[in-house]
Amino acid sequence: MRVLVVEDDENLRVAIAAALRSAGFAVDAAGDLPAADEALSVSSYDCAVFDRMLPSGDALRYVRLRRPSVPVLFLTARDSVADRIAGLDAGDDYLVKPFAVEELEARVRRLCRRAGSGLPPVLRCGDLELDSGRHEVRRAGVLLTLTGKEFDVLRQLVARQRQPVGRTELIREVWDPLVDPASNVLDVVIAQLRRKLRNPPMIHTVRGFGYRIEPT
Template sequence: MKILIVEDERKTAAFLKKGLEENEFVADIAADGETGVSLMLQGNYDLIILDVMLPGRDGWSVLRELRQRQNQTPVLFLTARDSVPDRVHGLELGADDYIVKPFAFSELLARIRSILRRGPVRQAAMLQVADLEIDVQRHKAVRQGRTLDLTPKEFLLLSLLARRTGHAISRTLIAEQVWDINFDSGTNIVDVHMHRLRSKVDDPFEIKLIHTVRGIGYILEHRQG
């Protein structure tokens, strides 16, 4: 497996390259965005680790160009930018995962292997479940013609559920993707935010779309009857 590391911090890039090669990956390094794009388009990589803050051009524009060229190589953002809007933006551009620095290499390696097992995921610009429409580019959700007033976290949570419509998503995965934390069974952060999301997505409407899957987590789907 061949991985491209697009990272301008030399120590971080060298650390990543060494760790990946010790785990039987082949790793190349690009220290700026332009070099990264050039290598991406000719290097036939299995996965790309991409920083956001890069010399020349940032990681957002690098990924945008890659997807505009219909290149669906899996991309994992590894960056110090830890705000929820940044994570939402990265995933909407077509990233397969988003990890915030500082990071544990063991977790990074696990995320890489998970991405490679499932292959590249094509992110849709519009998502629809029954009468719920989600415009991921404009950060807008509409149900029965009514715009839903969602916070950035709620929008990211709803988008995560919508991309996996009909499949139960565990609380652990939700915590990792929305808050970038390892889920602690002693906290109810996921359930609290899901309750708030339901109050906006489901409570004003007759048909309920968000359902609890006992012992697992939550699912978004239109259940007949």
């Protein structure tokens, strides 16, 4: 599960990111709204954690005007009823500072589960069918035998079919945020998937970036 943390206080931003990584999340961090906007435009997230008031603007207003397609947890020092209602109306959760790290992790985990449930249990791409509930993949009706990593990589690609998915993002989602993007673990899995999916080929290399899957 991948999370974007947007917080202008560097010490707090680093602490939140470290805590979430220790809890098993892949984390990107941004210090202001322009950096957050750039991150959201190039990557997919299961949850975003926004400091409510940033020097670059009000995150609540940003979410209202340019709602990212991810659940949002607002962090704020404002604890009035009106502020809480405003935050809950715009986002999915609202946490008042100071807060316990364990509560932050629990709220982020809940929002990420909600985001994950937004995908239908069965994904299709041309004659390819991926059933997350049964953990089965079929092409042209033929059941394929995939490893866990192969299934997870394929699911990431099929969920965003026709769109390029960066190798760094795939590694962070399927393996670990500390795995070197230059590692060949992803290349090995892609090669295995291409062999098992057979012809005509569906997975295409996006040179210098990552991979894309397209229906045939």
